[in-house]
Amino acid sequence: VQEELGAVDAGLASSLNLTATVLDLVEAGAAEPQRTDWLRAACDGELLLAGALNEPSVAGSEMFDPAPTPSSYLRTRAVRDGDDWVITGSKAGWVSNAGAASHYLVFARTATDLPAVASTSAFWVPEDTPGLSVGPRTELLGMRSASHAEVFLDDVRVPSTALLGPEGGGLGLMQQAGGRMVVGLAAVFVGLARAAQDLALAETSTRTSWGRPLREHQAVALHLAEGAMELRAARLVVHDAARALDEGAAPQELAGLLPAAKAQAVDAAIHGAERAVKLLGGMGVTRGGGAEKLLRDAWTGWSCDFTGDVLRLGVAAAL
Numbered sequence: 001v002q003e004e005l006g007a008v009d010a011g012l013a014s015s016l017n018l019t020a021t022v023l024d025l026v027e028a029g030a031a032e033p034q035r036t037d038w039l040r041a042a043c044d045g046e047l048l049l050a051g052a053l054n055e056p057s058v059a060g061s062e063m064f065d066p067a068p069t070p071s072s073y074l075r076t077r078a079v080r081d082g083d084d085w086v087i088t089g090s091k092a093g094w095v096s097n098a099g100a101a102s103h104y105l106v107f108a109r110t111a112t113d114l115p116a117v118a119s120t121s122a123f124w125v126p127e128d129t130p131g132l133s134v135g136p137r138t139e140l141l142g143m144r145s146a147s148h149a150e151v152f153l154d155d156v157r158v159p160s161t162a163l164l165g166p167e168g169g170g171l172g173l174m175q176q177a178g179g180r181m182v183v184g185l186a187a188v189f190v191g192l193a194r195a196a197q198d199l200a201l202a203e204t205s206t207r208t209s210w211g212r213p214l215r216e217h218q219a220v221a222l223h224l225a226e227g228a229m230e231l232r233a234a235r236l237v238v239h240d241a242a243r244a245l246d247e248g249a250a251p252q253e254l255a256g257l258l259p260a261a262k263a264q265a266v267d268a269a270i271h272g273a274e275r276a277v278k279l280l281g282g283m284g285v286t287r288g289g290g291a292e293k294l295l296r297d298a299w300t301g302w303s304c305d306f307t308g309d310v311l312r313l314g315v316a317a318a319l
């Protein structure tokens with residue numbers, strides 16, 4: 001499904017992937033009756049969800065620091081007050097669905113004497129909770145059909161039932177149930193790579209030079225062959241990671257497969273979009289021509305939910 005959506009629009013597809021990701025965490029971590037209530041509302045199409053994790057003054061890649069300290073990574077705090085939690089902090093301007101979401105899954109430190117990985121909790125916060133506000137829309141290079149913005153948390157008070165999973169277990173939940181986010185996003189970029197290849201193929205089939213369709217010139221044909229090979233390889237790597245997730249593969253196996261899937265899919269998308277830009281000539285660099293939008297979306301994917309380089313470090317660590 002994500003590949004099909006990604007072939008049409010990566011921004012929309014990633015927005016839906018994010019909602020599905022939050023639901024994976026709810027399914028894995030929520031207690032009854034919240035679990036059933038929230039999942040049912042989502043299945044009825046009532047919820048668009050956001051995950052508010054990264055923060056403006058902290059490198060998002062800190063999440064993967066192999067030697068974290070209590071002072072590294074997230075600063076947003078949640079403090080117990082009677083039966084409630086009070087959350088204070090802010091989240092970086094890339095929170096997908098910010099401003100449109102009905103609920104935010106907010107990650108906040110519930111202790112400061114342990115590294116974030118052991119002291120971050122996840123809270124389910126309705127968008128109309130007093131103290132939660134959203135900044136102006138962040139203008140991104142691509143994936144502009146999704147909304148992204150900063151999220152501010154100013155003494156946001158939520159009941160104890162808003163805590164998703166165990167106290168201090170928010171990032172553990174991400175690690176345990178976030179695999180489908182990575183595979184889903186990877187599939188989005190396989191879709192984008194496919195759209196780029198289809199566009200290049202269509203345009204070079206109908207446009208002619210020197211008496212024949214462009215694709216019959218060997219220099220063009222070689223580009224198209226390269227695109228077909230990269231697309232197929234990326235799709236197979238993504239399907240392999242999806243299969244491993246479905247079969248409950250060991251964490252060590254997933255640790256290599258998941259980052260490889262997203263990194264390879266985004267690479268195929270970037271290369272495919274670059275190819276389309278080249279093969280479409282002037283139309284390739286013209287707004288509305290299709291290729292430039294694919295290139296902007298593909299490059300935005302490079303930094304979306306863990307950068308291509310940090311994913312490679314994950315692959316290397318799992319070798």
Ligand SMILES: Cc1cc2nc3c(=O)[nH]c(=O)nc-3n(C[C@H](O)[C@H](O)[C@H](O)COP(=O)(O)OP(=O)(O)OC[C@H]3O[C@@H](n4cnc5c(N)ncnc54)[C@H](O)[C@@H]3O)c2cc1C
Binds near residue numbers: 050062303309313
């Ligand atoms: C379209 C989009 C949607 C997003 N959606 C969300 C969302 O819904 N919720 C949310 O919380 N966040 C979201 N993000 C944020 C995203 O997860 C982060 O941007 C990403 O994890 C990278 O973090 P950063 O921007 O802080 O870059 P940094 O971590 O500061 O990295 C900057 C550069 O340094 C490199 N780098 C960093 N550390 C290392 C290292 N140890 N070794 C080698 N190189 C390193 C990186 O590869 C990169 O090139 C989104 C981002 C985008 C672009």
